[in-house]
Amino acid sequence: xxxxxxxxxxxxxxxxxxxxxxxxxxxxxxxxxxxxxxxxxxxxxxxxxxxxxxxxxxxxxxxxxxxxxxxxxxxxxxxxxxxxxxxxxxxxxxxxxxxxxxxxxxxxxxxxxxxxxxxxxxxxxxxxxxxxxxxxxxxxxxxxxxxxxxxxxxxxxxxxxxxxxxxxxxxxxxxxxxxxxxxxxxxxxxxxxxxxxxxxxxxxxxxxxxxxxxxxxxxxxxxxxxxxxxxxxxxxxxxxxxxxxxxxxxxxxxxxxxxxxxxxxxxxxxxxxxxxxxxxxxxxxxxxxxxxxxxxxxxxxxxxxxxxxxxxxxxxxxxxxxxxxxxxxxxxxxxxxxxxxxxxxxxxxxxxxxxxxxxxxxxxxxxxxxxxxxxxxxxxxxxxxxxxxxxxxxxxxxxxxx
Numbered sequence: 001x002x003x004x005x006x007x008x009x010x011x012x013x014x015x016x017x018x019x020x021x022x023x024x025x026x027x028x029x030x031x032x033x034x035x036x037x038x039x040x041x042x043x044x045x046x047x048x049x050x051x052x053x054x055x056x057x058x059x060x061x062x063x064x065x066x067x068x069x070x071x072x073x074x075x076x077x078x079x080x081x082x083x084x085x086x087x088x089x090x091x092x093x094x095x096x097x098x099x100x101x102x103x104x105x106x107x108x109x110x111x112x113x114x115x116x117x118x119x120x121x122x123x124x125x126x127x128x129x130x131x132x133x134x135x136x137x138x139x140x141x142x143x144x145x146x147x148x149x150x151x152x153x154x155x156x157x158x159x160x161x162x163x164x165x166x167x168x169x170x171x172x173x174x175x176x177x178x179x180x181x182x183x184x185x186x187x188x189x190x191x192x193x194x195x196x197x198x199x200x201x202x203x204x205x206x207x208x209x210x211x212x213x214x215x216x217x218x219x220x221x222x223x224x225x226x227x228x229x230x231x232x233x234x235x236x237x238x239x240x241x242x243x244x245x246x247x248x249x250x251x252x253x254x255x256x257x258x259x260x261x262x263x264x265x266x267x268x269x270x271x272x273x274x275x276x277x278x279x280x281x282x283x284x285x286x287x288x289x290x291x292x293x294x295x296x297x298x299x300x301x302x303x304x305x306x307x308x309x310x311x312x313x314x315x316x317x318x319x320x321x322x323x324x325x326x327x328x329x330x331x332x333x334x335x336x337x338x339x340x341x342x343x344x345x346x347x348x349x350x351x352x353x354x355x356x357x358x359x360x361x362x363x364x365x366x367x368x369x370x371x372x373x374x375x376x377x378x379x380x381x382x383x384x385x386x387x388x389x390x391x392x393x394x395x396x397x398x399x400x401x402x
Contacts, residue, residue, distance in 0.1 A: 039376040068080040083395070169249075189300075
């Protein structure tokens, strides 16, 4: 029998609190696998997207995406994340004994075959032929609003060199085709970052000129075809931009943990706005090219060992673990988050640092003798249990408050 997902005290921490703090907007793009309770992933996204509003298909039919509206306050975000999942679950039950799967790779298979969601789509032809099933992953993209284009470019530079830390917190893909891969984030180890070398843009104009050149060269098929750990986003890219999109995270199915990761991201961006010298182009002893190499090495180390990875700090080159670096950022951002009224949402980072991310918890079970199948099946059941508990403890009281 599964233990309760959250102690009462932890639930109480996330009861609605009203503050007058001005916060940045937060929104999410969530990719999920659909399948059976036994762990078999089944492609249903074409039916889902045709029937349910708010869901869009991915090139492979085995995962589907939904997007939450941007919000300033954290209080409603748990329910924004849960409500589409619960609506999707109800629909899946009309199709058969189907459910939602945690994890960011095809944990129990099949990674050899691409199951097209729209066989007539020429862009999907390109995706399948160019990348194969390396792109058939599930993840979460965190969008944080920032309207000033030059401040946004600076935020992208800062978060780009610190993006490995967010992957370390979220790693959730240690298995592929029923076997451990040797990586905590198998997704990021294989995901095709495109174009291969994206610079730290010195200005908005620099970004515009670079994107236009990539489109001309054909290294990008469209303005959306910029698959790096961090990118600026907006309604008319690359010209009209209004948010930073963090794309490196594996799928975090626990909404409380996802909001803790988001709170660290927001606090770091707010810290940058208050400290304009917090810029890798001016506050690092490394050149921009060296920073790109260093960051790529840090990403690779975190994809393998997540919180245990040994990294190189972008400012001065010192070596430290991802866990220690995150703890340092937590200590630095806590006073700001407390002053802005969302430190309660930042606090669960300590649980991840103490107990490990999902990949580490799964691998601990594997080392104790559990099979990949049993681990995934247990996680599928626990994911649904968490949803029900949080919906009852948080979303229903919020709905009552109106």
